[in-house]
Each structure stands twice: as structure tokens, then as C-alpha cells.
Amino acid sequence: MSSRNIPSSDVKPSPKPDIVNVHTLSMFVANKPGVLGRVCAVFSRRGFNIDSLVVSQGRDPRYSRMTVGISGHPEGLSQIILQCRKLIDVIHCFEHTDRDSVVKEMVLIKLLVSADHRTEVLQIVEHFNGKTVDLQEQSMIVMISGNSDKVDAAVNLLAKFEIIETVRTGKVVMARGTAET
Missing domain, CATH: 3.30.70.1150 (ACT-like. Chain A, domain 2)
Incomplete structure (x- = not known):
């Protein structure tokens, strides 16, 4: 067998171009310690990057509003929203677009x-x-x-x-x- 037929280990295939979309999520959460960490873990596990994060207490001090700007592969977004909604301290989680917000x-x-x-x-x-x-x-x-x-x-x-x-x-x-x- 000639060495020309053996693939070289130092030659890597060209990577697939990443398809990354930017999304804006709004979450209404309980104002408790640890909520932000649990929410961030959901994004991290799914390979989404948090580009911007704003958290502020709501009109009722028991709750906070989180606005999260994220980027990542579009096919994982619906799963992230579902997983965030399952978190015990998340009241609701919605994606917003320029058309509706x-x-x-x-x-x-x-x-x-x-x-x-x-x-x-x-x-x-x-x-x-x-x-x-x-x-x-x-x-x-x-x-x-x-x-x-x-x-x-x-x-x-x-x-x-x-x-x-x-x-x-x-x-x-x-x-x-x-x-x-």
C-alpha cells in the first residue's frame, strides 16, 4: 500500500460553517439566589453564548425580569426555551423578535x-x-x-x-x- 493512500493525521477536514442566529429571550423569574446560575447552565449545556444579560427586580419585589441576548445554532432554541420553562423558579420564558416587541x-x-x-x-x-x-x-x-x-x-x-x-x-x-x- 502506498503512502499516498493513507490519510495524514495532521490534515483536518475543513470545518462546516457555523450557522449562528441571535435571539432575544424574556424571562420572568422568582427573585431568589441561584436562579441566574441555573438559567445560565441551560444555555451553556446547549452551546449557546449569552451576548447580553439584563436582570432587574419587577414591580413585585418577589420577581425579576431577565432579558437575555443569546447566539447559537437555531435548531437548539426551542429546546432551550422548553428547558428554561421547566426550571422551578422560571414563571415564563418567551422569544421576542423586532416584529412583536x-x-x-x-x-x-x-x-x-x-x-x-x-x-x-x-x-x-x-x-x-x-x-x-x-x-x-x-x-x-x-x-x-x-x-x-x-x-x-x-x-x-x-x-x-x-x-x-x-x-x-x-x-x-x-x-x-x-x-x-
């Missing part, structure tokens, strides 16, 4: 800006309906909110100036109309 994010951007460039920065911030939340002699902090694409576009335009740091919230979501979030 309002989804927003917020970013704070600290820029090193001289007086010469301040007007240009303020014009960009105004274009995105943002606002200045701190103004110093050599720096400023601006706040911009909106959907993920809008926030990304604002950060990209402001990147031509010296960005010192950014802090970005995760997605928050609310169902349109009278539907439950």
Missing part, C-alpha cells in the same frame, strides 16, 4: 476631545438623539440609546476620535400591545 440598548462613551473637535462630536451625538452626560475640559461622556444597529453605528462614527472607554447595557425588551413580555 421593542428592543433597546444604551451606551455610555467617554471620549478624549479637545475644544477643536467638540462641535463635530456633538453633531454626531445629536444625529443619534444622544446627549452629553458629562463635559470636562479635555473629555466628555455621551449617552446614546436605541436598537443594536443604531448603537453600533454611533460607536463606529465616534471611533475616529479617541474613545477612552465604553460601557454598554444589554438589550431590554418589551412586547408590543397588550401581549405579556
Whole structure:
């Protein structure tokens, strides 16, 4: 048998391209220690990455609202939702789309800006309906909110100036109309 017929162990087949979708889930959970850890374990076991996470106490302090931005293979999403619903402290879990809900994010951007460039920065911030939340002699902090694409576009335009740091919230979501979030 010639060595040309023996597959080499150091040659790996080309990987299949990953099909990854981004999803937004809203969960209503009991406000108890350990709930977040159990929910995160469900995503981890299924190979989904948590891209953003917002948790806040509801109007009733016994419950919290979780908004989870996740990415992973689309075929596992329905199984994740079912497994989350089975968790003892999860009251409900829904997927939301742009069609059935309002989804927003917020970013704070600290820029090193001289007086010469301040007007240009303020014009960009105004274009995105943002606002200045701190103004110093050599720096400023601006706040911009909106959907993920809008926030990304604002950060990209402001990147031509010296960005010192950014802090970005995760997605928050609310169902349109009278539907439950």
C-alpha cells in the first residue's frame, strides 16, 4: 500500500460553517439566589453564548425580569426555551423578535476631545438623539440609546476620535400591545 493512500493525521477536514442566529429571550423569574446560575447552565449545556444579560427586580419585589441576548445554532432554541420553562423558579420564558416587541440598548462613551473637535462630536451625538452626560475640559461622556444597529453605528462614527472607554447595557425588551413580555 502506498503512502499516498493513507490519510495524514495532521490534515483536518475543513470545518462546516457555523450557522449562528441571535435571539432575544424574556424571562420572568422568582427573585431568589441561584436562579441566574441555573438559567445560565441551560444555555451553556446547549452551546449557546449569552451576548447580553439584563436582570432587574419587577414591580413585585418577589420577581425579576431577565432579558437575555443569546447566539447559537437555531435548531437548539426551542429546546432551550422548553428547558428554561421547566426550571422551578422560571414563571415564563418567551422569544421576542423586532416584529412583536421593542428592543433597546444604551451606551455610555467617554471620549478624549479637545475644544477643536467638540462641535463635530456633538453633531454626531445629536444625529443619534444622544446627549452629553458629562463635559470636562479635555473629555466628555455621551449617552446614546436605541436598537443594536443604531448603537453600533454611533460607536463606529465616534471611533475616529479617541474613545477612552465604553460601557454598554444589554438589550431590554418589551412586547408590543397588550401581549405579556
